[in-house]
Amino acid sequence: MNFHLECLDCGHRISPTTKQIRCNTCNGLFQVAYNDASGGKQPRTPLSPGAEVVSLGEGLTPLIRLERTAKRLGIDQLWAKLEFIAPTGSFKDRGTSVLISTALAEGVTEFVEDSSGNAGASLSAYAAAAGMKAHVFVPASAASGKLDQIRIFGAELHAVDGPRQAAADAAEQFVAERGLPYLSHNLSPYFSEGMKAVAYEIACSAAPGVQHIVLPVGNGSLLIGAKAGHDELLSANAVSSAPKFHAVQAENVQPITAAITGTKWQASDAQPTVASGIAVSSPPRLGQCVEAVRDSGGEAVSVGDDVTLEWQRRLARDEGIFCEATSAAAFAGLERLLASGAIGRQESVLVPVTGSGLKEPVRR
Numbered sequence: 158m159n160f161h162l163e164c165l166d167c168g169h170r171i172s173p174t175t176k177q178i179r180c181n182t183c184n185g186l187f188q189v190a191y192n193d194a195s196g197g198k199q200p201r202t203p204l205s206p207g208a209e210v211v212s213l214g215e216g217l218t219p220l221i222r223l224e225r226t227a228k229r230l231g232i233d234q235l236w237a238k239l240e241f242i243a244p245t246g247s248f249k250d251r252g253t254s255v256l257i258s259t260a261l262a263e264g265v266t267e268f269v270e271d272s273s274g275n276a277g278a279s280l281s282a283y284a285a286a287a288g289m290k291a292h293v294f295v296p297a298s299a300a301s302g303k304l305d306q307i308r309i310f311g312a313e314l315h316a317v318d319g320p321r322q323a324a325a326d327a328a329e330q331f332v333a334e335r336g337l338p339y340l341s342h343n344l345s346p347y348f349s350e351g352m353k354a355v356a357y358e359i360a361c362s363a364a365p366g367v368q369h370i371v372l373p374v375g376n377g378s379l380l381i382g383a384k385a386g387h388d389e390l391l392s393a394n395a396v397s398s399a400p401k402f403h404a405v406q407a408e409n410v411q412p413i414t415a416a417i418t419g420t421k422w423q424a425s426d427a428q429p430t431v432a433s434g435i436a437v438s439s440p441p442r443l444g445q446c447v448e449a450v451r452d453s454g455g456e457a458v459s460v461g462d463d464v465t466l467e468w469q470r471r472l473a474r475d476e477g478i479f480c481e482a483t484s485a486a487a488f489a490g491l492e493r494l495l496a497s498g499a500i501g502r503q504e505s506v507l508v509p510v511t512g513s514g515l516k517e518p519v520r521r
């Protein structure tokens with residue numbers, strides 16, 4: 158193996174495994190630490206050469222210009238990377254492919270995951286393709302389309318009353334009771350390793366030197382993965398500059414924005430939001446999210462549900478893009494970042510459109 162797992166908090170190192178999720182010294186989370194330098198041609202992954210890759214055709218999502226929206230916002234260059242054009246309809250599939258493939262190579266046949274919906278749907282699909290049994294814990298309030306996806310892929314759906322955190326707590330308890338591997342896409346370091354590929358796709362795209370990436374952030378796997386991918390490209394001198402990453406959260410659930418801006422906010426302040434995909438009151442990788450934004454020179458903003466829903470309608474009517482409300486929050490955030498001057502109107506911007514609108518009822 159050319160890598161090991163390293164605790165983010167105490168630096169303790171262990172041999173690679175998908176089955177241990179926390180550091181046995183300090184209970185911290187792991188990151189993948191490679192022993193060799195990045196070549197800059199493709200993302201380093203924890204998969205052994207020759208290992209079977211469980212793939213449903215994820216990645217290489219379309220990149221398009223949003224001319225009308227750019228005009229509306231008064232900016233020169235706005236790109237949308239259509240992440241919802243993915244096997245299960247959200248950006249999660251790249252991370253899932255790497256996580257499930259690694260687990261398969263380790264002989265995992267049954268596992269536990271928790272999710273607000275999209276990641277659960279993604280892991281359920283890849284588990285089906287790999288011949289594994291998945292137990293997926295989701296809030297009972299998750300969008301019906303996401304619950305249908307989880308069910309039809311044959312996963313065992315555990316719908317949990319209460320906020321998103323309740324589903325995570327129930328999953329951890331089930332793991333403790335049953336002794337099953339916990340392939341949490343938020344806690345496992347393998348998931349965000351798979352997300353690095355998006356940075357390579359952008360570097361090889363029509364917008365290789367894009368200056369700003371504005372994305373909705375809940376647990377932050379896309380932010381952490383995309384930032385790590387760009388860091389690999391920079392260290393390999395495959396690109397000359399990296400974009401600033403700006404995190405957008407919902408006003409009703411904004412732990413990362415609060416940590417970055419110094420706003421007073423705590424998990425008990427969380428309220429329901431239409432942006433269910435980022436309604437995470439205690440993100441386990443909060444420190445990594447904050448570091449990714451700050452290190453890139455980006456900022457964090459929070460947006461209200463009304464403006465998020467307005468942007469969901471605008472994207473549909475102006476651009477023909479039907480995204481979920483969570484994805485539209487990024488555009489509401491972009492508007493704020495332009496107004497504050499964090500993003501200049503002559504600078505180029507890319508927004509990943511993270512999830513399909515087809516999975517959830519449209520709120521009016």
Ligand SMILES: [Zn+2]
Pocket residue numbers: 164165166167168169180181182183184185
């Ligand atoms: Zn530790």
